[in-house]
Amino acid sequence: MAIDTATAQQQVLDAADALFYERGVQAVGMDAIRTASGVSLKRLYQLFPSKDVLIEAYLDRREIRWQTMLADHVEAKTDPRDRILAVFDFLYSWSNQRDYRGCAFINAFGELGTVSPRVAEMALQHKEGFRQALIQLGTAAGATDAERLADHLILLSEGAITRSAISGSPDPALRAREAATLILDASLPR
Incomplete structure (x- = not known):
């Protein structure tokens, strides 16, 4: 019996997501x-x-998953400062997953960034979207220079993501949260 298009597409994306993330594109x-x-x-x-179209669909799906997981953590908090720190709680939770392999966008960019302008563009858009989310959180928390604060926080975040993937430990996200706390102490009004 033939499966409908939506089901077949879901099955292919599920398989691509698991295999691309585990082994590389x-x-x-x-x-x-x-x-x-x-x-x-x-x-x-x-x-x-x-395969290029499938890789793009995989990254689109990863973007939606990332945004949803991040929003779930951030929106669970009401205090603006706690909402920023929730980003690092999310990174800890995510990097603690059994199949964690780091950022799918960084991984895909590392493999294809020089030969696939579309993958490079998607990675850049993903990272800029994260930066914009951090700017919004910083603005809501009263940062006088929310862009600079976001740039500091994204460096901590990206370092934690990569270090957790390489070390196989979620602990870098905890260290990044500690550093973020110090940055927030220096950047936000009392």
Whole structure:
């Protein structure tokens, strides 16, 4: 029995997400996606005409997941300062997941950034979206220079993401939260 388009697309994206994130986008071929998804190669190429299109869909999906997980942590807090620190609580929670491999955008950029302008653009957009979210949080907390504060916080965040992936430990997110607390003490009105 043939599966409907939405179901087939979901199965392919689920398989691509798991395989690309675990192994890297270059190491995984369309045959592996076909096998993992249970969708025929012909149907796979009808849904995603090229691997590049599938990689973009994977990154789009990761962007939505990132925004949702971050918002869940931040919106659970009401105090503006606590909302900023919730970013680091999110990073700790995320990096504590069994399948954590760091940032999918950094990983994809590392593999394809020099040969795929679209992947490079998507990575830049993702990082700039995160920066804008930090600027908004800093502004809401009363920072006199919310852009500079966001730049400091994003460096801590990105370092924690990468260090956690390399070390296999969520502890860098805790250290980044401690450093963020010091930066907030110096940057926000009392």
